[in-house]
Amino acid sequence: MFKPHGSKWLSDIVPGDETWFPFFIIPPKRLNRMWVDGQGDRPVVLSPGFQSRKRMFTVFFNYSGPLVVDILPQDTTMTATYYVQNVLSRVKSAINEQRPKVSTSRTLLLHDNAGPHQARATTQPLREIGIEVLPHPAYSPNLAPCDF
Template sequence: MKDRRKEMAQQLLSRYYREGENFIMNIVTGDESWVACYDPQLKEQSKEYRHRTSPRHKKIRTEQACKKVMLTVFWDCEGVVHREFLPKGCMINSERYINTLRTLKIRLQRVRSHHPVFLLQHDNARPHTRARTIEVLSSLGFTVLPHPPYSPDLAPSDYYLFRHLKKHIKGIRYASDDKLRTAVSSWLRLQPVDFFETGIRKLISRWIRCIALNGDYVEV
């Protein structure tokens, strides 16, 4: 596994050295993550002092209903290109991911028409690597960058975007799924362009660090 991580990092870094800024600016990265309606800042916040004679606390229905939502987001150096939330009762399979990719391509053609190519960076989750998904990716004109399995340290959404998002909402209780979705969408919309560019550019230093560590995990 370490050898494969190092090899892929070398491939990507070599391509960056050959192509320069165009390579970084054409990367579109995306991933999915659960976002919780309430993630306590400290363990103590998830506890409640109650005397043994105290009445049992009753939660309102919206609190019971709101637990977490699945966010899918694609972004590049210029900002968010597409984001969506998984409807309740659904799951991300190959067909759903293909529909997302088709929507993404339409969005890219609208808001990134100045880009000659789109280099897709996503992980090796099963919906991303099924034969049908790979076929559609090719038909849509995406070039998929190599990504080693089990490597969130080399995936910008994992080491950067989701980390900052979850830090922002940590300790806040959202009473409903809709309020959480609104808060997440607002946060994504309000981030400046340099926030996203910084996240993508961190790939370069992480590739270098991965190679120096002979493929070992890159710490924050």
């Protein structure tokens, strides 16, 4: 398929993956004021509501760089419906914008075997718009560069 003069080019591959980005809310300095002796370091005192939070980012890119970056809204779960309506629709429009003559007819999508990616609600629309999904091996960190 990728041989010289083959039907597909490596530039047709659009890999994508989800990853969690944690972030922390740091309390203002006035909440950390305390008297300490000159011998030790001042301990950090956190407010009672301090906690680590995280957000899921979905990133798709191609040979020219990031294509789509989607941030999952807070208190939302990644489902096949969300994936198709909010992520893949943006991927399709970005591909159409970058390659108007070829559109999605040559596109090879590479995403992992997560539930929302393999659901019928995802695979059916991809077939309809002509995007082919490359099979993803069970464990291949070299094919998921978003994880690095």
